[in-house]
Amino acid sequence: MIVGRLIDYLMAAAHQVARKRMRVFLTALGIAIGVAAVVGTVSLGEGIRYQAVEAIKEQSDLTLIEATADIRGGAIQLITPAKIGELDAIPHVAASSAVVREAYATKRQTYLEVVGVDPGGIGDAIRPKYLKGESLAPGSRQAVLGHDVAETLQRYEGVRLGDTVPILIRRYDEDGMPVDEEVGFTLVGVLQERDDAFDQVMLIDRGVAQELRGGEAAFDGVLIRVDHPDAVFGVVDGIKGLGLTARGAFQQIESVNRLMDVVVLILAFFAGVALIVGALMIVNTMVTSVFERTREIGITMAIGASPADVVYLVLAECLYIGLIGGVIGDLLGVAFSGAINTFGKPFIVAQLGDTFSTFADAEITLITPGLLVLGMAIAIALSLVSGLYPALKASHLNPVTAIRTGV
Amino acid sequence: METIIEAMHLNKAYNDQVTALLDVNFAIGKGEFVALLGRSGSGKSTLLNILGGLDAPTSGEVRIDGRNVDFGDRKALIALRREAIGFIFQSFNLIPALTAQENVEYPLLFNYHEKAARRERAADLLATVGLADRAHHYPREMSGGEQQRVAIARALVGDPLIVLADEPTGNLDSRTRDEIFDLMRRVNRERETTFLIVTHERELGKRTDRTIELLDGSVVS
Numbered sequence A: 001m002i003v004g005r006l007i008d009y010l011m012a013a014a015h016q017v018a019r020k021r022m023r024v025f026l027t028a029l030g031i032a033i034g035v036a037a038v039v040g041t042v043s044l045g046e047g048i049r050y051q052a053v054e055a056i057k058e059q060s061d062l063t064l065i066e067a068t069a070d071i072r073g074g075a076i077q078l079i080t081p082a083k084i085g086e087l088d089a090i091p092h093v094a095a096s097s098a099v100v101r102e103a104y105a106t107k108r109q110t111y112l113e114v115v116g117v118d119p120g121g122i123g124d125a126i127r128p129k130y131l132k133g134e135s136l137a138p139g140s141r142q143a144v145l146g147h148d149v150a151e152t153l154q155r156y157e158g159v160r161l162g163d164t165v166p167i168l169i170r171r172y173d174e175d176g177m178p179v180d181e182e183v184g185f186t187l188v189g190v191l192q193e194r195d196d197a198f199d200q201v202m203l204i205d206r207g208v209a210q211e212l213r214g215g216e217a218a219f220d221g222v223l224i225r226v227d228h229p230d231a232v233f234g235v236v237d238g239i240k241g242l243g244l245t246a247r248g249a250f251q252q253i254e255s256v257n258r259l260m261d262v263v264v265l266i267l268a269f270f271a272g273v274a275l276i277v278g279a280l281m282i283v284n285t286m287v288t289s290v291f292e293r294t295r296e297i298g299i300t301m302a303i304g305a306s307p308a309d310v311v312y313l314v315l316a317e318c319l320y321i322g323l324i325g326g327v328i329g330d331l332l333g334v335a336f337s338g339a340i341n342t343f344g345k346p347f348i349v350a351q352l353g354d355t356f357s358t359f360a361d362a363e364i365t366l367i368t369p370g371l372l373v374l375g376m377a378i379a380i381a382l383s384l385v386s387g388l389y390p391a392l393k394a395s396h397l398n399p400v401t402a403i404r405t406g407v
Numbered sequence B: 001m002e003t004i005i006e007a008m009h010l011n012k013a014y015n016d017q018v019t020a021l022l023d024v025n026f027a028i029g030k031g032e033f034v035a036l037l038g039r040s041g042s043g044k045s046t047l048l049n050i051l052g053g054l055d056a057p058t059s060g061e062v063r064i065d066g067r068n069v070d071f072g073d074r075k076a077l078i079a080l081r082r083e084a085i086g087f088i089f090q091s092f093n094l095i096p097a098l099t100a101q102e103n104v105e106y107p108l109l110f111n112y113h114e115k116a117a118r119r120e121r122a123a124d125l126l127a128t129v130g131l132a133d134r135a136h137h138y139p140r141e142m143s144g145g146e147q148q149r150v151a152i153a154r155a156l157v158g159d160p161l162i163v164l165a166d167e168p169t170g171n172l173d174s175r176t177r178d179e180i181f182d183l184m185r186r187v188n189r190e191r192e193t194t195f196l197i198v199t200h201e202r203e204l205g206k207r208t209d210r211t212i213e214l215l216d217g218s219v220v221s
């Protein structure tokens, strides 16, 4: 019923539009230019966002997330066996392994970030690749070093594979006096460079770490392997839903997105100024059109149209302007985006520097279906808003005066 | 005979100065074919607009088909125009962007009829006024007489009780004028639609059931 009415109005309006093709086309062009500007500039922003995110995905271990204890609403959420069970139950979690985090210092005061892992369960979670040596033997005082920290220790302390890393662990005696206990870890492996936090850590056996800590069986975090990069943010939400904090390479994507949201918004805003001109063109065209048809509108009312009918008829005409403007705008926008890609890329790549050298052989603009839908929606919404004033003006015409004096 | 239009003490003043109607009283019976005569400026259009609910009187009452018209109720006035009244104007009556068929269908659009029913009814009426073959022609492609016939079909499409025609033959040559007049007369006889036709041509008045004559806003006969 409602749809039927809508079609009726659109059919009637189609005749009016068809009669003034040139005028409608030119008005639609005004909107189209604004839409094209928005689509083109946003496609640039989206393209850069896409490339940056792809670069992060390429360079880092995106599917590795660490869930850590967090204070939520005053209550600390601990990593309990029950919590680990809940984490494992999150869809797309392929593997998980609880860890203990510690900070040690070597005898020569090199600070070491230590992760106590379960040598049996850690393989699936962090997928370690060894530059040298092999993995930890369960229950033993052995250490595997991340790439960067291994280099540091070798350079400044001369520690090599097979050597013992001397660690001082500070304890306090009965009188509260600090006592440093020396513990030696045999270096059994060095990880390949990963470009993430694991380059900086020393991995030791989890049981050993807990024992050195004083025997409490608590965990500080859970390393989680997600089965697919696309599922990462879903798993992050799941972790947050359990009251825990999530950390990992995905955070870089989050910050890129935050930045690009602002950039895209600003770009779209400036491009959108062109839309104001288009909107004013519609107002002008429709006011003229209503004025020219004063008598016709009066007669329409005399034969039974209500003011609301008149409003819908005028808005239906505007809808065509919006539709035509949206289609042309999207097409021009795609062309504009292509032009940015062809002529603007060398310039932009030069500005971004080496980090984003991957951009050189990629598209720096990205047209998504959503962007085209947005362009269409802007054109339609704007045409309807612009048509409101002429439509109301038409509906307020007094039919008697309109018929008596109208042209 | 059943009364279908009743005007009681109708007064209309524009801007508190121009008196267009002065204590107008008359009644028209169902199925009557009446001419409204009077010089230019005597208030004929004003009266017609008030009877059709397009304009409100300054004072007085109008009764259509036994019911008082409430000029303050906009919805009721729209319903009156949609259901009870058909309007024909002097010229440039039709919507230029629509074909003859679409022009005739147009009032039904606001009456919420089904598309198929609208089309059929419009085609019927175009045939009644003898323009079945011009259905897809635009107003600019038709003569003045043909346009007025389309306007008559349009006025009849909602099956109104009353057709109010404001100088429907004003811009036509005498032969075409007679044709249009005869057509309205025929419709009046066949459908028993009441016609009130404004004209300033006395001669046409002789071919109606009855004439009402206005002089400076008052009924003189």
Ligand SMILES: Nc1ncnc2c1ncn2[C@@H]1O[C@H](COP(=O)(O)OP(=O)(O)O)[C@@H](O)[C@H]1O
Pocket: A401, B014, B015, B018, B019, B020, B038, B039, B040, B041, B042, B043, B044, B045, B046, B047
């Ligand atoms: N909207 C209006 N404002 C002011 N005066 C009007 C208006 N409409 C009609 N009149 C005046 O009212 C009188 C009657 O006009 P009208 O009904 O159009 O006469 P007719 O149709 O018989 O020629 C005329 O004097 C005319 O000038």
Ligand SMILES: [Mg+2]
Pocket: B044, B045, B046, B166
């Ligand atoms: Mg008149």
